[in-house]
Amino acid sequence: MPEVSTSLAQAGVVTKAARAQGKRIGFVPTMGALHAGHAALIEAARERCDLVVTSIFVNPLQFGDQSDLERYPRTLDQDLEVAGAAGCDLVVTPEVAELYPTWPEPPSITVTAGPLARRWEGASRPGHFDGVTTVVAKLFGAIGPCLAVFGQKDFQQLAIVTEMVEQLFYDVELLGIPTVREPDGLARSSRNVRLSPQARAAAAAIPQALLAAQASAAQGGGPAALTEAMAEVLAGARSLLVPDYTVVVDRRTLEPLVALGEPNSARLLIAAVVDGVRLIDNAGLAEPLEVPTVPHDRPERMEP
Numbered sequence: 220m221p222e223v224s225t226s227l228a229q230a231g232v233v234t235k236a237a238r239a240q241g242k243r244i245g246f247v248p249t250m251g252a253l254h255a256g257h258a259a260l261i262e263a264a265r266e267r268c269d270l271v272v273t274s275i276f277v278n279p280l281q282f283g284d285q286s287d288l289e290r291y292p293r294t295l296d297q298d299l300e301v302a303g304a305a306g307c308d309l310v311v312t313p314e315v316a317e318l319y320p321t322w323p324e325p326p327s328i329t330v331t332a333g334p335l336a337r338r339w340e341g342a343s344r345p346g347h348f349d350g351v352t353t354v355v356a357k358l359f360g361a362i363g364p365c366l367a368v369f370g371q372k373d374f375q376q377l378a379i380v381t382e383m384v385e386q387l388f389y390d391v392e393l394l395g396i397p398t399v400r401e402p403d404g405l406a407r408s409s410r411n412v413r414l415s416p417q418a419r420a421a422a423a424a425i426p427q428a429l430l431a432a433q434a435s436a437a438q439g440g441g442p443a444a445l446t447e448a449m450a451e452v453l454a455g456a457r458s459l460l461v462p463d464y465t466v467v468v469d470r471r472t473l474e475p476l477v478a479l480g481e482p483n484s485a486r487l488l489i490a491a492v493v494d495g496v497r498l499i500d501n502a503g504l505a506e507p508l509e510v511p512t513v514p515h516d517r518p519e520r521m522e523p
Contacts, residue, residue, distance in 0.1 A: 220299055221307045222275070227318065230272060230311040231361040240403040242269035244365035248358050251275040252409035253301040255397040258424065260368045263396050266305030268366055273307045274358055279315060279322065280329075280350030318357055322420060329353040332389075335379045335473055339488060340499065343463055350364040351376055352383050364390040371407045372398040374486060374501040378473055398500070406500045406511030419495035425489055426510040428465065429502040432487050436504040442476045442485075443465040445504075449489060456493075463490040463497075470503075479504070492498035 224230050234244045245264030249257055253275075264271045273300055282288035295312065301362040319326050332341070332348035341348050359367070369377045377395050386392050399407045404426030405419075414422060428449040431456050449465035467476050470486040479485055483503065490499045502508055 220303045220449060221297065221310045222310060225313065227255060227274070227311055227313040227358070227361045230274075230309060231363060234238045234272060234362050238254050241476060244362065245271040245308070245361050246358070246365040246367045246370075247271070247273045247432065248355060249275055249290065250277050250281075251298050251410075252294055253298040254399075254407050254409060256370055256372065256407035258301055259399045260370055260396050261302060261305035261307050263394060264366060264368045267394075270309070271307050271363060272309045272333070272365075273302050274352065275310060275312045276352045276358075278350055279319070280291060280325075282350075283344060283346055290360045292313065292412070304432060306447075318354065319374045330356045330383065332379050334381070335375070336383060338473060338490065339464060339466070339468075340375050340490065343497075347362055347374070350377055352379060355380055356383065356387070358412055359384075359389050364387040366392045368394045368396060370398060371395045372408070374470075374488065375473060376498060378471070388399070396521060398502075399504075400509055401480075402511075404430075404499070404508065408498065409495050410498060413496045415494060418496065422458040422491075422496075422498055423468065424453050424456040424460060425498060427463065427502050428489055428491065429487055430510055432467070432510060433502065433504060433506075433508070436479070441479055445487065449487070453470050453491060459494045461492045463492065465489050474486050 237244060245268030247260045247264055261273060277291050277293065279288055296367050299310060317320050329349055330352040332352045336348035366442050369380065371377060384393060384409045385416060389477055401407060403423045405411065405422050431448040432445040435445050446465050453460060453462045466488050467477055468474060468486050468488055470484055476485055488500055488501045
């Protein structure tokens with residue numbers, strides 16, 4: 220089992236001492252409810268670093284709805300087992316009062332996510348990314364120079380944190396790890412446990428929609444064709460699945476593309492609410508996806 224500290228400041232003391240000994244620090248920030256996707260992040264840090272630190276902090280600034288904050292799963296004992304098995308050395312579980320001393324009054328100084336947060340998840344969840352940048356800035360400040368590992372499933376978040384690191388001159392190297400998926404291709408998420416069996420079956424349309432868009436791109440389709448391909452697949456699960464957006468964006472600016480340039484410059488983004496549970500996913504145009512293939516011309520097969 221990893222060591223556990225409830226003090227972010229004390230964790231910073233540990234990482235500073237390790238760096239003084241020439242050790243490289245790996246850092247994986249999380250909100251807990253750890254699953255195989257988080258384990259992959261910790262394992263990536265373990266492969267590259269001498270000391271691996273994982274934070275578990277349910278950040279209240281990321282929740283616009285107090286009930287969502289209260290419902291967020293807190294599974295510390297299980298999280299410690301997952302983190303330890305993946306190679307984590309130190310888990311830090313700070314209290315809200317340490318990061319936000321005036322809480323429930325909002326902090327007087329925050330970090331604004333900027334233009335990258337205005338679309339997509341930022342439009343659907345106002346203030347969410349300001350909460351992300353604020354807490355990540357505090358975590359980076361305490362942990363210090365490190366390799367910080369994030370999952371690509373939250374692609375917009377990764378893009379925003381990347382810009383924050385560049386613009387605020389943090390001595391932090393970022394590493395994005397490909398999305399870890401369930402056997403049917405659904406992206407691993409702490410939210411998946413909230414899906415009923417029927418909703419879980421409908422949610423499988425999301426990765427299938429990404430596959431359909433990739434197939435369209437391989438046949439020379441432009442952004443409009445790719446978007447239509449995603450929408451057609453999602454329509455097959457429409458009884459339980461309500462799409463929010465399906466879009467092809469520039470991977471750096473997150474702006475919608477009107478034409479495809481270099482394949483690596485584009486990203487497919489999807490968000491949908493499945494029986495009350497919001498799910499997101501994304502992929503590159505030629506990125507291998509471990510998703511079982513089903514016929515795209517018969518989306519009704521994905522109905523519960």
